Amino acid sequence: MRRLARCVVLLMVAGGGFCARAVADHQEATTDKCTHALKQNWTELSNGKKYFASDEYDNVEWSVAKGACEKSGSGLASIEREEEMQLLLDAFPEIGFHASYWLSASDVGRRAGDFRWGGGPDLPKDSPWWSHDQPSTFRPGRETCVMVLANKLHDLPCSSTHRYLCQLPANCKSS
Template sequence: MSVLRLIWLVCFCSVVAQHARSPVLDRILRRRSHNQIQALKDQLGINNQEAINREMDSAIKQLQYKYDFLLNVIRKLSQEQEVLNRELDEQRQSKRWVEATLGNGKRYRFSLEKKTWHEAKESCEKNGMRLASPKTQRDVTLLHQKLRELEPESGFWLSASDVGLTNTDFKWLGGEKLPLDSSLWEKERLDLDAPLNYGETAKSCVFIRKILDDKLYEEKCSDFTNFICE
């Protein structure tokens, strides 16, 4: 076959091939190409979503770890705060009270805070105690001696008062009378035939004071002073 004949045959086949592709074949080829591209996109999308999900799971685990860590820190801090609060309360209590067991075997609390008689009574009862009731001269003297070791110069409330009484007698909180002629009173009190006059509604309550004799004295129950619990 000559060269010219071969060239002619190639050109003829090319022309035939170009004219042989029908529109239907073109649509099929285009659709197949589109489907392949879409399938590739879908696969890429799935892969991307899986990667995103893995990253989110990892981030959630890290956040959960940090949350658990911080929660544990908060719990420990709360426990330490409770311990510090208890220690602080104990320190405050130690500054507000002086406790002592005296020669009569009784345990007393000497308050370093000033309150009215009614407030003092309530404070003692909240701590499972009562205002002190020294019913003998020995008890009064022991308390008076202890007061000399403390800083407050003011008086200390005891439980006796004329609260709720209409006559001239006083009573200890236990109900036992403290007569006006009792030797426990200071001398000027013994010289009186009636309680001091503080007005129609004011009542008298009993106290002792270290700068005075080891005797009982009376003052308005509404006055603020220290107190003794037993």
Template sequence: MESLYNSQEKSTEILYTKPGNYHGRKPTGHAKDLGGMKEKERNDTPSDNVTAIIQEYTQLTTSFSGLNSDCSVLFKDGLRLKKSIEKISDLYSDLTWKYYSLYSARDKHCPIFNPSTQERTCYVCPEKWHLFNDRCYLFTSRIRDWYSSRDYCVSIGSQLVIIESEEEQKFLEEKVTTLGHHVAYWIGLNDQVTEGEFRWVDNTLLETKISFWVQQPSHYKGQSCVYLGSDLRSHGWFHSDCGEVKRWICEGPCTKFII
């Protein structure tokens, strides 16, 4: 009985013995862990904690600097993207305007002549010439006398303009106005054969119902040639000596094709 009591007492002594004081006995695994934790707590000083905090702060600062750099790159990329979008938007607007301009020009230069098939007849003029109906017109910027102007038009396969309708006259007046006020252009009308009897360069006689005189021809000796010009009131026809120098208007056929 006494031996049993002694055995229990020894066992209790082992359980309540402080870590590290094993009275000659080897510590168990659990006791080792507890001892290590206590030892670590004793070894952790405020200086160690500050060092750890500084290291963590340094890492966070480095990470923040990296993020800030990334944000700067993204911001610059965003600005470049914005500029690219603005350029594309401007280009789109320009192309849209050109598309509708070409669309309108198509109807002007290539009107539909067969609604059932939607076929179009295109009328094309050389560069710097202007289309009206199915004719092309060249408004020169140089000046010559009437005879040299006539010969120039013939040399390029055309003639000094012959005006055959009020619509054609209005077209010429509008075009001349855009090129400059008070500018005179020779047309293909003169009275070289018979004084006072005006004929076109194709020798057809001027019809009085298709005439647009601002200044009625006066009877004076010498040949008169007609030019398109303006006074303070309106555009129209004037006559002067054929030897004077002025600009001139050539008229010729356009190129036609079907699409």
């Protein structure tokens, strides 16, 4: 992605042919991914974001859930604001009661307990979104992933099985 950003700058400054092709290839790949993703049944929330919830028969490990979302042109959902959590609960009421869903947050590839949303922003251990006594299962040498159940976040071994919630990238728009 850094190489693409440099190409965009070079393209604007010098009009480089290689960079023009790199930018065009990236835009084409993004368009193809979005076109494929938009063929699924997405739920659009009032914040403009689109989500897809796996059904009750799709209980899988976190890495499988992540792969399923990526295969559909999306990623596991990241919750950035309290309002977003409420919108998700309103759109998918089963999250608030009996169903557990994998989200993008994990400490995979990082220090135990260093949770991040999909490799991006931190998910602090003192966040009010965590359920009582959570996070709790992180230990050195054991990766843990985050799921939502009963309106709260829980950390569990990534090998446990749950449903999953995918989020469509912001640059994918319905036509």
